[in-house]
Amino acid sequence: MITMDDIIREGNPILNKTAEAVPLPPNKEDIDILTEMLDYLKNSQDEKIAEQYGLRPGVGLAAPQIGLSKRMIAVHFEDFDGKQYSYGLFNPRIISHSVEKAYLTTGEGCLSVDREVPGYVPRYARITVKATDLDGNEVKLRLRGYAAIVFQHEIDHLNGVMFYDYINHENPFEEPENAKPIE
Numbered sequence: 001m002i003t004m005d006d007i008i009r010e011g012n013p014i015l016n017k018t019a020e021a022v023p024l025p026p027n028k029e030d031i032d033i034l035t036e037m038l039d040y041l042k043n044s045q046d047e048k049i050a051e052q053y054g055l056r057p058g059v060g061l062a063a064p065q066i067g068l069s070k071r072m073i074a075v076h077f078e079d080f081d082g083k084q085y086s087y088g089l090f091n092p093r094i095i096s097h098s099v100e101k102a103y104l105t106t107g108e109g110c111l112s113v114d115r116e117v118p119g120y121v122p123r124y125a126r127i128t129v130k131a132t133d134l135d136g137n138e139v140k141l142r143l144r145g146y147a148a149i150v151f152q153h154e155i156d157h158l159n160g161v162m163f164y165d166y167i168n169h170e171n172p173f174e175e176p177e178n179a180k181p182i183e
């Protein structure tokens with residue numbers, strides 16, 4: 001199982017690289033790894049397991065965060081309107097996005113960053129993502145709100161981008177232009 005010992009921390013160059021596309025259809029090795037990534041998220045959200053193995057809770061995980069420069073992400077969370085998202089995705093890509101931006105008023109964190117980095121992280125308010133899921137099927141997801149934020153955070157990891165790259169360090173809590181707050 002994946003534990004915090006497997007999570008790569010900032011400073012490791014793999015987190016700043018563009019990850020390689022995964023050959024499709026996905027082979028058993030990649031399917032097993034992506035399944036383990038999804039299991040990490042489920043385990044990290046189970047109080048007993050998280051406590052037992054010292055897991056930091058996570059709603060998303062990208063392969064570079066476990067040292068693999070491959071375009072694979074896992075997400076497991078419930079959106080603010082109660083919609084469940086639980087996916088292992090190969091080669092996710094944003095095929096369209098809103099002009100309007102959005103940001104979490106709480107700011108963001110990262111399993112690969114062992115420190116608080118305060119500030120608003122402006123992202124697209126709405127995105128459409130295409131990817132291949134764990135069953136090898138092409139999926140098309142129209143996302144908004146918290147779900148759009150999580151997916152952008154994870155897809156950024158595949159492009160070597162960290163959440164704090166977006167923070168306005170002169171004034172971290174300045175209202176981003178044309179952006180709506182997500183409480």
Ligand SMILES: O=C(O)C[C@@H](Cc1ccccc1)[C@H](O)SCc1ccccc1
Pocket residue numbers: 057058059060061062107108109110111112149150153154157
């Ligand atoms: O490091 C990661 O990629 C996982 C992040 C994803 C994330 C952080 C902030 C905003 C959107 C996505 C972890 O989930 S950070 C820990 C966490 C746990 C529960 C809820 C929010 C953040």
Ligand code: NI
Pocket residue numbers: 109110111112153157
């Ligand atoms: Ni992260």
